Amino acid sequence: MTQNTPQDNKALTLKLVVMTLAMFGFGFALVPLYSVFCEITGIRSAIVETDASQVIETPDIDREVTIEFVANRIAGAAWEFEPSVTKMKVHPGKLYSTTFFARNLLDRPITGLATPDIKPAAANKYFQKTECFCFTEQKFGASESRDMPVRFIIDPELPEHVDTVTLSYTFYSQTELASAAR
Amino acid sequence: MSQVDTHSHTDHHDDHHDHGPAKGLKRWLFTTNHKDIGTMYLIFSLVMFMTGGAMAMVIRAELFQPGLQLVEPGFFNQMTTMHALIMVFGAVMPATVGLANWMIPIMIGAPDMALPRMNNWSFWILPFAFTMLLSTLIMPGGGPAGGWTMYPPLIQQTGVALPFLIFAIHMMGVSSIMGAINIVVTIMNMRAPGMTLLKMPLFVWTWLITAYLLVAVMPVLAGGVTMLLTDQYFGTTFFNAAGGGDPVMFQHIFWFFGHPEVYIMILPAFGIISEIIPTFSRKPLFGYESMVYATASIAFLSFIVWAHHMFTVGMPIAGQLFFMFSTMMIAVPTGVKVFNWISTMWRGAMTFETPMLFSLAFVFLFTIGGFSGLMLAIAPADFQYHDTYFVVAHFHYVLVPGAVFAIMAGVYYWLPKWTGNMYDETLGKVHFWMSTIFVNVLFFPQHFLGLAGMPRRIPDYATQFADFNMISSIGGFGFGLSQLLFIYVVIKCAKGGVKATDKVWDEPRGLEWTLSSPPPYHSFSVAPEIK
Ligand code: HEM
Numbered sequence: 220m221t222q223n224t225p226q227d228n229k230a231l232t233l234k235l236v237v238m239t240l241a242m243f244g245f246g247f248a249l250v251p252l253y254s255v256f257c258e259i260t261g262i263r264s265a266i267v268e269t270d271a272s273q274v275i276e277t278p279d280i281d282r283e284v285t286i287e288f289v290a291n292r293i294a295g296a297a298w299e300f301e302p303s304v305t306k307m308k309v310h311p312g313k314l315y316s317t318t319f320f321a322r323n324l325l326d327r328p329i330t331g332l333a334t335p336d337i338k339p340a341a342a343n344k345y346f347q348k349t350e351c352f353c354f355t356e357q358k359f360g361a362s363e364s365r366d367m368p369v370r371f372i373i374d375p376e377l378p379e380h381v382d383t384v385t386l387s388y389t390f391y392s393q394t395e396l397a398s399a400a401r
Numbered sequence: 402m403s404q405v406d407t408h409s410h411t412d413h414h415d416d417h418h419d420h421g422p423a424k425g426l427k428r429w430l431f432t433t434n435h436k437d438i439g440t441m442y443l444i445f446s447l448v449m450f451m452t453g454g455a456m457a458m459v460i461r462a463e464l465f466q467p468g469l470q471l472v473e474p475g476f477f478n479q480m481t482t483m484h485a486l487i488m489v490f491g492a493v494m495p496a497t498v499g500l501a502n503w504m505i506p507i508m509i510g511a512p513d514m515a516l517p518r519m520n521n522w523s524f525w526i527l528p529f530a531f532t533m534l535l536s537t538l539i540m541p542g543g544g545p546a547g548g549w550t551m552y553p554p555l556i557q558q559t560g561v562a563l564p565f566l567i568f569a570i571h572m573m574g575v576s577s578i579m580g581a582i583n584i585v586v587t588i589m590n591m592r593a594p595g596m597t598l599l600k601m602p603l604f605v606w607t608w609l610i611t612a613y614l615l616v617a618v619m620p621v622l623a624g625g626v627t628m629l630l631t632d633q634y635f636g637t638t639f640f641n642a643a644g645g646g647d648p649v650m651f652q653h654i655f656w657f658f659g660h661p662e663v664y665i666m667i668l669p670a671f672g673i674i675s676e677i678i679p680t681f682s683r684k685p686l687f688g689y690e691s692m693v694y695a696t697a698s699i700a701f702l703s704f705i706v707w708a709h710h711m712f713t714v715g716m717p718i719a720g721q722l723f724f725m726f727s728t729m730m731i732a733v734p735t736g737v738k739v740f741n742w743i744s745t746m747w748r749g750a751m752t753f754e755t756p757m758l759f760s761l762a763f764v765f766l767f768t769i770g771g772f773s774g775l776m777l778a779i780a781p782a783d784f785q786y787h788d789t790y791f792v793v794a795h796f797h798y799v800l801v802p803g804a805v806f807a808i809m810a811g812v813y814y815w816l817p818k819w820t821g822n823m824y825d826e827t828l829g830k831v832h833f834w835m836s837t838i839f840v841n842v843l844f845f846p847q848h849f850l851g852l853a854g855m856p857r858r859i860p861d862y863a864t865q866f867a868d869f870n871m872i873s874s875i876g877g878f879g880f881g882l883s884q885l886l887f888i889y890v891v892i893k894c895a896k897g898g899v900k901a902t903d904k905v906w907d908e909p910r911g912l913e914w915t916l917s918s919p920p921p922y923h924s925f926s927v928a929p930e931i932k
């Protein structure tokens with residue numbers, strides 16, 4: 220090891236600066252990377268529509284699964300939003316439908332968007348929705364209220380240990396933000 | 402690294418070769434001298450340690466009894482948030498950088514840091530960053546109060562303070578990245594002839610690895626907080642579910658930085674302890690090479706364990722298992738280190754001067770923190786422990802009698818070298834015993850509080866937690882007061898005292914002990930011979 224020259228220092232410094240910038244970029248790259256990862260592994264509930272005509276009902280009447288429905292709003296949202304039933308006992312392989320009720324508390328029209336979440340995550344792949352108000356934006360006139368339908372079927376392949384599945388929706392009312400989602 | 406140097410050694414530092422320091426304020430503002438800059442880092446760190454400590458006193462005073470007595474809950478939350486940010490970025494990190502500045506060049510036989518002007522910048526950014534951060538306390542709406550982990554959406558309820566918090570973090574990041582680059586370049590390019598990598602003192606090794614960690618993760622934190630900023634002010638929705646984003650994403654980004662960050666704070670501490678224990682055991686370090694490899698494995702593993710901070714976010718079982726086992730794996734290289742320190746002491750002719758006392762306390766108490774870490778790493782158990790005082794007890798054991806004790810051990814160990822005077826050994830020992838007793842009174846009861854279910858970051862609590870909280874607060878006040886003694890000992894030593902010899906200790910190893918005490922302003926202008 221001899222004394223360094225300024226050129227050595229420059230070259231190594233440059234390498235480290237490039238590494239710094241690359242890691243700064245990597246921080247941002249983590250966002251799409253995580254999304255892809257979560258969708259491949261089924262960690263995140265992808266908003267996927269199951270084609271109703273493709274569904275063949277094969278009810279497994281020996282098995283009963285409890286489905287819980289949960290409705291969330293962010294604090295201060297100008298909505299009323301709740302499930303019409305909070306719990307249902309279902310047989311895997313059979314189509315069911317339920318509704319969520321929403322009311323616009325403002326005296327002007329707004330658009331909302333619901334994002335679904337399914338827990339436990341292991342149930343994600345087996346909870347198929349043939350119809351859901353979360354597939355499209357929901358436009359509400361001034362003070363309008365209505366029931367919004369969800370039709371779903373639990374795949375009989377649902378792992379044995381899952382006996383309760385929670386379907387929770389968060390309903391966002393901010394028009395601009397909701398449209399940014401798609 | 403064996404290219405022949407064509408320059409003569411003397412034209413390296415152009416005009417101020419052999420000069421002493423400039424006079425007055427200008428010396429400190431414009432200095433490019435590693436010893437000056439190291440001193441400034443250490444003083445800055447001490448000031449921040451007292452500032453963050455004062456906030457901890459507010460926290461412990463409020464928690465002395467159940468009920469709200471002294472401060473508003475909002476202000477309490479500002480105190481916990483600011484305390485953590487200041488201690489992590491203002492006290493522990495600058496202290497280890499300060500030690501690196503002082504010691505690395507004279508441990509590897511270099512005349513100075515490789516990039517001395519950048520060194521000046523990395524230091525002088527810090528006072529501005531922390532002035533900015535502290536100024537948020539007097540802004541409308543107060544300082545950030547959402548915790549040092551800055552999770553959205555909570556942190557986005559911060560008022561006007563948010564952009565100041567984020568810019569302050571950017572500045573701290575820039576400062577530590579510049580510091581880290583400087584350290585890597587110095588270590589790679591400036592070693593004296595014969596100082597091969599595997600001859601470097603362990604403090605230099607741990608800092609080399611730490612510096613790489615800094616370069617790898619500080620930019621990721623910068624990216625994360627930048628996304629918070631654009632979410633708040635520019636309509637992006639990285640972490641906003643309403644726009645297709647995901648708040649949990651922030652936690653992933655934060656902890657991808659956050660877990661390596663805890664090793665950024667502890668690896669230099671491991672290095673300091675590995676210098677001190679051999680000196681006072683009068684034996685070479687046991688298992689030098691295994692220490693190097695253990696440090697490297699810890700650094701590598703620290704990148705794949707981050708989600709142990711997030712067991713409760715709703716991860717699939719496979720994820721929980723992965724992060725649980727990868728986390729537990731870190732205990733293996735950490736165990737190697739602890740056993741090596743103990744083996745170094747085995748049958749050594751040990752003496753117990755203040756630096757050694759702090760190092761011994763480090764080995765014991767850091768290990769307690771490691772064990773509570775292992776308990777937290779058990780995913781199913783963490784559902785109970787998470788966000789309770791048990792976590793607070795865990796990280797304070799690894800950070801206070803861990804990182805902070807190691808830094809104090811290092812200060813006592815090298816203070817005679819820096820100042821040329823011996824510190825007051827009696828007062829040093831008093832400081833040690835007071836700190837060690839009070840730190841345990843302060844943090845040990847917090848384990849029980851956490852196991853009994855007391856949440857962290859709350860200004861008030863159920864009455865069944867009253868007794869342990871009172872004990873903990875008493876420990877806190879005692880620990881705080883003990884540190885005033887530390888300041889007194891350091892100032893007294895800087896002002897004068899029994900002259901230190903060049904070697905200072907009986908049989909210290911390393912190039913720093915071949916220099917005079919204090920070392921000349923410019924040392925090793927001619928590279929020393931390494932045998
Ligand atoms: C064997 C080594 C270690 C293990 C297994 C471990 C494990 C853990 C786990 C599982 C948590 C999350 C607890 C929860 O939030 O529920 C945690 C938190 C923490 N650990 Fe460790 N840890 C270790 C060493 C360290 C070291 C060396 C440091 C720092 C020097 C450290 C600093 C922290 C901090 C600051 C937190 C809390 C962060 C926060 O939520 O604010 N840990 N540790």
Ligand SMILES: [Cu+2]
Binds near residue numbers: 663706707709
């Ligand atoms: Cu961690």
